[in-house]
Amino acid sequence: MLIRGDDPPQTPPDHGGATRPPVPPRPPVNGGVPRPFGLSIRAFRCWLTVYRRIWRSSIWSSVLGPLFYLGAMGFGLGSLVDARGTASLGGVSYLAFVAPAILASSGMNTAMGEASYPVFGSIKWNKIYIGAQASPLRPADIFRGHLMFITMRIAMNAAVVTVFMCAFGAARSPWVVLAWPAAVLTGLAFAAPIAAWAVTVTKENSFAYLFRFGMMPLMLFSGTFFPLSQLPSWLRPLAYATPLWHGVALCRALSLGRADLLGALGHVAYLAALASIGIWAGARTYRGRLYV
Amino acid sequence: MSSGSLRMLPPAGRLARLRRGGSPGRQGAPGELGSFRLIERHARVYRHAWLVFASGVFEPLFYLLSVGLGLGVLVGKVPGPGGQLIPYREFVAPGLLAVSSMNGAMYDSTFNVFFRLKYAKLYDAILATPMRPAQVALGEIGWALLRGTIYAVAFTLVMLGLGLVHSWWAVLAVPVAVLIGFAFAAVGMTGTTYMKSWQDFDYVILASMPLFLFSATFYPLSVYPRVVQVIVECTPLYQGVVLLRDLTQGVVGPGLLWRAAYLAVLGLAGLAAAGRRIGKLLLV
Numbered sequence: 001m002l003i004r005g006d007d008p009p010q011t012p013p014d015h016g017g018a019t020r021p022p023v024p025p026r027p028p029v030n031g032g033v034p035r036p037f038g039l040s041i042r043a044f045r046c047w048l049t050v051y052r053r054i055w056r057s058s059i060w061s062s063v064l065g066p067l068f069y070l071g072a073m074g075f076g077l078g079s080l081v082d083a084r085g086t087a088s089l090g091g092v093s094y095l096a097f098v099a100p101a102i103l104a105s106s107g108m109n110t111a112m113g114e115a116s117y118p119v120f121g122s123i124k125w126n127k128i129y130i131g132a133q134a135s136p137l138r139p140a141d142i143f144r145g146h147l148m149f150i151t152m153r154i155a156m157n158a159a160v161v162t163v164f165m166c167a168f169g170a171a172r173s174p175w176v177v178l179a180w181p182a183a184v185l186t187g188l189a190f191a192a193p194i195a196a197w198a199v200t201v202t203k204e205n206s207f208a209y210l211f212r213f214g215m216m217p218l219m220l221f222s223g224t225f226f227p228l229s230q231l232p233s234w235l236r237p238l239a240y241a242t243p244l245w246h247g248v249a250l251c252r253a254l255s256l257g258r259a260d261l262l263g264a265l266g267h268v269a270y271l272a273a274l275a276s277i278g279i280w281a282g283a284r285t286y287r288g289r290l291y292v
Numbered sequence: 293m294s295s296g297s298l299r300m301l302p303p304a305g306r307l308a309r310l311r312r313g314g315s316p317g318r319q320g321a322p323g324e325l326g327s328f329r330l331i332e333r334h335a336r337v338y339r340h341a342w343l344v345f346a347s348g349v350f351e352p353l354f355y356l357l358s359v360g361l362g363l364g365v366l367v368g369k370v371p372g373p374g375g376q377l378i379p380y381r382e383f384v385a386p387g388l389l390a391v392s393s394m395n396g397a398m399y400d401s402t403f404n405v406f407f408r409l410k411y412a413k414l415y416d417a418i419l420a421t422p423m424r425p426a427q428v429a430l431g432e433i434g435w436a437l438l439r440g441t442i443y444a445v446a447f448t449l450v451m452l453g454l455g456l457v458h459s460w461w462a463v464l465a466v467p468v469a470v471l472i473g474f475a476f477a478a479v480g481m482t483g484t485t486y487m488k489s490w491q492d493f494d495y496v497i498l499a500s501m502p503l504f505l506f507s508a509t510f511y512p513l514s515v516y517p518r519v520v521q522v523i524v525e526c527t528p529l530y531q532g533v534v535l536l537r538d539l540t541q542g543v544v545g546p547g548l549l550w551r552a553a554y555l556a557v558l559g560l561a562g563l564a565a566a567g568r569r570i571g572k573l574l575l576v
Contacts, residue, residue, distance in 0.1 A: 057494040065501060072505035079515050080367045080380075088366065125411070208344045216354050226362030 019145070039137050043145020046132065065160040066106060070168060070171070073098050073225070076152075088227055092172065092256060099170035100179055100255040101224035103161045104247035107187030110157045112215050114150040115191040116207045119198040129199075129290060139286035147192060147282065154187035155180075165255065173257025182254060182268075185245030189271040192278025196285045218244045246270045316560055326423040330431025331438065345439070349446045351393045356450060371512055373534070373543040385456045386536035387509035389447050389465065390472055393440055395500065397473035401480035402437035402496050406487055409573070419574050426567035433477045433563060437449055440473035441466065451540065459542025468539065468552070472532035475555040478562025479528075485569035503529040554569050 039219045074095035081094040089097040122128040162180045165171045171179075194210070201207070221231065222244040228236055239245050250267040253259035339344050364380040372378035408414040415428055435546065444466045451457050507529040513521050524530050531551035538544055 054489075054491040057491040061494045061497050061501075064498060068502050068505050076506070076511045076515050077363070077367070080511050082369060084366065084368045094366075170468065205344050206340050209347065212347050212351060216351060220354055220358035220362075225358065226366055230362050230365050232361070 031104070038141055038144075040141040040144035040148065042135075042234060043132055043137055043142050044148040046128065047146060047149035050128075051153075059247065062157045063160055066102060066157075066164055069102050070095070070099060070161075070164055070170070073102065074168065074170060090227075090256075090258075095168065096172055096256065097169045097227075097252070098225060099161075099165045099168070100176075100251035101222075101248045102250040103158060103165060103179060103183045103255075104186050104223055105219055105222075105244060106161050107154050107183040107185075107247060108158050108190050108218065108244055109215065110154045111150060111187040111191035112194060112211065113152050115147075115195040116198050117204070118268075119146065119195050120201055120204060120207070123199065123289065124204075127292060133290050138282035139290040142290065143195065143282040143286040144287070147188075147279070148196060150191045150195065151184065151188055154191065155184045159181040171255050173255065175254040175257050179251040179254040182250045183247065185268065185271045185275065186243065186251070189243045189247070189274035192275050193280055194278070196278050196282035199282070199289045200285050207239070218242055223248050243271060243274055317417060326427035327431030327434055329423065330418065330428060331435045334387045348396065348443055350545045351398060352388055352443070352447045353450060355388050355392075356385060356454065359388075360454070371514070373538045373541050378541065381454075382456045382458075382541070383512075383537070384510060385451050385454075386465070386540045387507075387533045389444065389451070389469055390507075390529060390532040390536050391504050391509055392447065393444060393469040393472040393532065394476045394503065395413075396440050397436050397441055397475075397477035398480045398496065398500055400439060401432060401477040402484045402487075402493065405481055406490075406493070409484070409574055415574055425571035425575065428570055429563060429567040430476075432481060433474065433566075436477040437470055437473055440477075441470050444469035445475075457540050459540065459544075461539040461542050461544050464539050467538055468532065469537045471555050471559070472529070472535075473553060475528055475532075475559040475562070478559045478566060480562075481566040482562050482569060485566065485573055503527060507533050509533055528555060531555055541576070 063235070078094035078098070081089075086092060086094060089184075123130065129142055133139070137145075158180055161183070162171075162176065165179075166176065198207075219244075221239055222228075222242050223239065224244070228239050228245070231239060246267040250271075251262060253264060360381050363384075367380040369377040370380055370383045372383060418428055419425065446464065447469075448457070448465050452462075478494070487493070506524060507527055508524060509529075514525060514528075516524065531554050535548055535551050538548060
């Protein structure tokens with residue numbers, strides 16, 4: 001691994017050629033004109049270049065995945081649920097109940113997929129981070145650039161689900177256009193903390209636990225496939241504390257047109273707080289891991 | 293990675309004893325034990341990750357819990373294999389067992405095999421020994437099945453504990469779950485030998501997700517129009533779901549043998565193909 005000091009060197013190494021004109025010192029990172037994203041846009045473009053070569057295989061699972069889920073859960077299982085009566089769902093069809101939850105959990109799933117193994121692999125397997133670190137990018141830029149790419153992937157997948165929701169008549173209100181950014185925020189609330197943690201991971205087994213004890217129970221018990229009122233009362237506060245529940249509740253309220261301002265702001269604040277903590281922590285953990 | 297987990301051949305122990313007392317023809321045919329040596333290798337590696345191994349039991353447990361607490365209440369009763377109405381959790385539990393057998397086998401035979409093939413270079417090392425490609429394929433699938441058996445036993449015990457089993461035929465649920473695993477492990481491993489990069493694994497998910505969702509796992513086949521029913525009846529996971537559901541409900545007929553034969557043929561064909569492909573990839 002590369003040995004670096006705490007700060008990137010301000011002068012390039014001496015090449016020994018006396019005739020060579022002195023190379024001007026590297027401009028201070030983020031200095032001069034204030035740029036909101038600094039050099040992280042460069043790291044983002046690196047991921048875009050990679051993605052341009054591999055998008056074909058991922059586009060199928062991004063498009064067909066939600067289609068299959070909406071079909072199987074909304075229509076297949078929905079036909080059984082609707083036949084029995086949907087009073088506990090608030091009187092809407094099971095399709096309308098479950099579709100916004102699938103939207104929110106697609107945000108979470110994309111975030112977990114993109115912020116776990118790819119982050120880990122960028123250090124251990126294909127060493128994209130190690131390469132980027134040899135450039136003027138600081139660890140925080142590498143982190144934010146990657147996070148921008150992850151957010152883009154979340155937004156793409158969530159857009160597909162939103163389009164399908166509208167096409168299948170699962171959205172009951174024009175507010176559904178806001179469910180899309182809500183799902184992206186849900187994804188970001190997972191992606192930022194997970195990426196911040198994934199960069200510190202040394203054994204890939206840790207991700208198996210994340211998926212098994214993190215993603216799976218969240219997916220099943222966050223009011224996604226059935227209303228939380230069916231959970232035993234001692235389990236309910238735990239479910240209310242999970243970020244996915246906030247995402248699901250927000251998307252569902254918007255999609256059904258039942259959002260009240262205060263509740264929606266509460267969900268947004270919770271998710272935004274998680275995302276901010278992740279973004280703050282990520283700059284530090286990346287620095288700790290990449291400057292050794 | 294510690295040096296302990298990199299060590300594939302122990303200096304002492306069972307393998308060394310086997311070798312001392314083993315067949316004298318080490319230069320020629322490696323004998324039948326070849327694939328067991330691969331299984332032993334994996335068992336030794338997983339000693340360092342036993343918690344990952346053990347936690348696999350929780351996944352079906354979470355699913356069963358979620359169905360029992362949530363979906364079961366929403367759905368109520370559904371027509372079972374004999375036409376009688378059964379509680380939804382009894383309907384869906386055998387389907388989940390079939391799915392978890394498929395997923396476990398697919399995961400082991402695709403992601404893990406690909407990693408060993410391309411990154412760990414495990415098979416390059418193995419084929420420098422007297423072991424042959426067919427034994428590698430058999431050993432990998434054998435390992436996947438061993439793992440699957442443990443999960444299937446755990447799942448069946450959980451079902452028994454929750455009172456979701458109604459017949460002694462359910463004893464056969466474990467071998468049937470292993471058979472499902474065999475079919476999908478063999479096919480998955482063959483597919484893996486054609487993979488070029490991790491991106492190709494999106495296609496694995498693309499194949500397994502519709503099987504998981506549409507093979508009458510979560511609702512009876514009768515919700516589909518007739519055309520879709522015929523298509524679903526031809527897919528491999530559906531055979532497994534029907535086998536397990538009929539066995540746990542005790543509705544057993546000779547037709548189940550055909551479904552088992554379907555899975556067995558699929559597995560054997562995959563096994564033969566996987567062995568040939570590994571040889572073609574690595575013995576050049």
